[in-house]
Amino acid sequence: MMLALELFRSIPRYAAARTLGSRMPGLLVGPMAPVRLVTRDEPSVRHDGWARVRPLLSGICGSDLGVVTGSTSLYFSALVSMPFVPGHEVVGELLDDATDHAGVPLPRGTRVVVDPVLACAARGLAPCPSCTSGRTNLCDHVTVGHLSPGLQTGFCRDTGGGWGEQLVAHSSQLHAVPDDLSDERAVLVEPIACAVQLARRAQVPSGGSVLVSGAGAVGLFATLALRELTDAGRITVIAKHGRQADLARSFGATDVASPDEAMRAVRRATRALRVAPAPLPGPAARVVGGAGEMLLGGVDVAVDAVGSTGSLDTVLRSTRAGGRVVLSGMPAAADLSPAWFRELEVAGTYASSGDAFDVAMGLARLAPLEGVVGGRYPLHRWREALDHAHSAGRLGTVKVCFDVRSRA
């Protein structure tokens, strides 16, 4: 038996989270959270290539919070299987002998990070077209095969997740962690790998200007990856909080602006023209809402690393004609007129594929990541942990982790 946090199906709690969540976030990590701490059987998959992993550190990702707080799009509900143990940013140690994704043997006790995507290989299926081309993150078979539906480890009933004392992982998911990489850096490999994927999807032209909207973990790692892996010129990061701004600079941002200054900062950086519709008179403005301003000209590539409507509007309105908008956060509803009018290329980026994990491992070793993990909680203090993660930016924290072994 093991201790784990479990996300379960509860219609009233889900409904409450949807309706009240934005107003009373306290409820979501309190009585209304569709999460419970349970003692349950260890997960197991009785097929070849699976090994047991004991998580050491397990990160809390924005998408985890999204699920907990019910802000995630219903689009995903068919892609998960309840109840599941969340947690897909995992560094752990092998409890069985195994091989890694490339077939290299890994003895029991090896520290590994898990690529959470549960693609055809893990499901015991013949590769789908996406997997054949190596883009495992786009696998079409995430609901079928050996396993219950679940796009990733941490969303699947059968595999367990990082927020439990044990999980199972397929050899295709395993990446050995070098000895000189601390647990605290290793737990960041998965999110950095996503950022590597993002940097590749961004297709930044040489010397091109980039806007990164958001300076949470996603935005910061995106900045890091864009700076290290691309030939980007000026990178402007929109950061809400002071520590985020400092980190963004240390990760390679050229300049940092606050959200209400975003449009202004981009305009200055790119010498674009700024247009704003004439304000409607008095009460009309209150009814219709202020139609936002936009830039004619702007950055070559804009990255949304928040997913909120405001952030999406900012990136869509501040990208030059023919530029590229990369969606990295889980996007909310937004006005797509600029995408049409400015012929923007809107690109999504999800998880990672190919050698992203290897590149991320390198970045995790070299980047100035001290203090990025700003909170470590044992599983039984999950309410505090989620609360901390929920307001991480304001508290000057980038990543909150569960220290799974800890009982303190």
Added chain:
Amino acid sequence: MSRPGFVLEVDDRTPPLVVHEGEGFRLETFPRGTRVIYPPESLPGIRDVDGAIRRALLEPTNSEPLPVLLTAGMRLTIAFDDISLPLPPMVKPDIRQRIIEQVLTMAAAAGVDDVEIISANALHRRLTAAELKDIVGERVFRSFFPQGALYNHDAEDPDGMLFIGETDRGEVVEINKRAAESDLLVYVNVNLVAMDGGHKSVPIGLAGYKSLRHHHNSHTMVNSRSFMDHTKSAMHHSAWRMGKLLADHLKIFTIETTLNNDVFPDSYGFLMKREWEWGVRDQASMLAARRGLAIAPKSVRHKLYQGMRAPYGLTGINAGETEAVHELTVAKVHQQQMVEVQGQSDVLVMGVPYVGPYNVNSTMNPILATCMGLGYYFNSYRGQPVVRKGGAVILYHPVEPDFNQLHHPSYVDFFEEVLSTSTDPAVIEAKFEQQYATDPWYVHLYRTSHAYHGVHPFYMWYWAAHAMDHVGDVVWVGADRKAVERMGFRAASSLQDALEMVSGTVGRSPSITYLHNPPHLIADVR
């Protein structure tokens, strides 16, 4: 009879003194021994203003009378100082209106048909039609504006500027083409402070960035000791060189006017009086004003202050050849504003009022407040600064980070981007000035909207360069802490705190001087 200015020494009989701070004022009890410099009382205004104007035009200095210069078929251009003068704006009729009307009357009598009237706003914002009308009057406005013959100078119009030449120091002289190609340019000036007028009128008012950068830069500004004395100001030397070159190419008939110190309307009469002479009525209206301002929402306060019009009296008008006229003008300004002060002090205290040259009908943002305090007020001296080298300056102003998006778009960026990089005028100049000066959006807004030019906030910062170079410490009382820190200064909540904060620089019992303006004054420091 108006009394001269003098230096008060605060003693135990001295009541609290008025200190202006943005759109409001406070009563401050200064430490005993503080010197307070009071400007001279208002000189009596000329009663027959129209007669004085006529006399000035008919009997000019070093020039033929204006009617002689006006001939049928000539191209006549009249340029006038824009809304940055006088401060606050004067009650109607504006003195410029009265002068322009008489000039036009003479021009009409001489049969001049080709007349254009230009607001000499250099890189300032374009005036609105209503503002133009306030300055030139309804009659002139109606006769010229609809035909497009009354307009704002546009320094970024590639077809509207004419390269005149270069001075012996290689300074580019380029001014408004229409003015440059006229047979006669009549310049109507309002000489509020000693800095204005002379060759600062045409070579600056009608010029563009290419010319202005030669004298509006951090180097010249640090070496202008001070702007209020054109013989000792590197900025004015440059303008004078340009003016002399220009005088060879163009016939300029300069009309300069000087105003007295009546800057507050009657209802705020107590602000013009020396505090110990306040009667019951003054005390009552002060108390009422204080409460009214405290209770009024910010927007109401703003409207109230910006709506203030000064009942200025005209103290002098001179016309003719620029330099000769300017000598007479400066003498008159000195008579109204000069106060003799013995020696420098450790601390200089100044209250920054609600209006400066660049926020008429607008907001005084942090950069403008700095320019007003450390630029204009600090430089309001002759001889040597009121505060010793390495001393401290204490300023009063709320310094709220409010920017008028219509008038000051480049200021926002300057504040957010430039000042967070550096506050050193020279560094800023090298790294950012060119970018801002040529930013197409700023140019667009300057030309078509009512925005100050992209480079204008830099000039504001340069105005303060001499002060920042000279003093060791700058503390703002009652200011927004964040905004002030962004500009490299410190904020205090009271005078006592501020003195405590600067005690590291000037010691525990520093000598303090408070400049009691407005009304305007020039400290002649011996």
Added chain:
Amino acid sequence: MTSPVVHVTRHVLSGALLRGARQDVRLVARGWRWGRRSMVPRSAEPFVPAQTAEPFPTAWARTPAATVVRDGLQRFGLRPLMRSGITPTVRGLDVLDQLAGPVVFVANHTSHLDTPLILCSLPDAWRRKTAVAAAADYFFDTWWRATSSAMVFNTFPIERRSGSMSATPGDLLADGWNVVVFPEGTRSPDGWTRRFKPGAAFLSQTQQVPVVPVGIRGSFAAMPRGRGWPVPGRPAVTVRFGEPLLPQVGEGPREFGTRIEGAVALLVDEDATTWWDATRRAARGQTPPMSAPDTAQWRRVWDQTRPPVVRTTRRIWR
């Protein structure tokens, strides 16, 4: 952005308005020495302009509204107050029946009672149209004294130091106001009358209005200089109005002044004795002088504090 109404309401309800006002008032009261003389900082003294006597504005006190208020104050405040302190007797009011227009009332002056005495003696129609000349340096040195005396007594300031009269009394006469003048310029220290200054005579001559002499006896005894309230026992005081005098052709202000002084003295004598005796004495030029005899101070005061003998108990004023 809160609405202005909310802003103002919050400001008031939070007490910020009152608190701020209290602070400001305290600061101003201390800084400008409320209730005491204001001071000029030492270093500013050379720049204080020479004190030009700026007459305290009193025109407001003669507006119809102020007149109505004053009428009430005098009728229901001043008059009962006087009666509670003294026993006044008024004689000779019938002279006013022959007169229409503005006159100058000229009286001897020994007490602060004199002004209210004269005012309360006058018939209502006259009283409402009467102003009192008061020393600018005494009554008009502070705002509260000036305001209250202008309100209650309809005083206006005259300069008593310089010989020339300020322009106001003439203007008032021209406007149809009666003016009360005490030509001695100050209250007598011993009850005896001092020399009349020629101001009243001059005024009457320039404005061509009659002078009505008024003799007051007993007010010194009732409330001499230095007392703020009449002596106990409701002392008797008499006010006697005399025949109007007009300046003769060719008569200088000095001679006319002497004539007025004589008329007042006659009234005092008449009050002390009888009209017949006084008139005969006057005809012989033997009217006892009002000015002090050359005796010791105590005897002069003794004489003057002897209460007048009132020969009738019939009350004159209603």
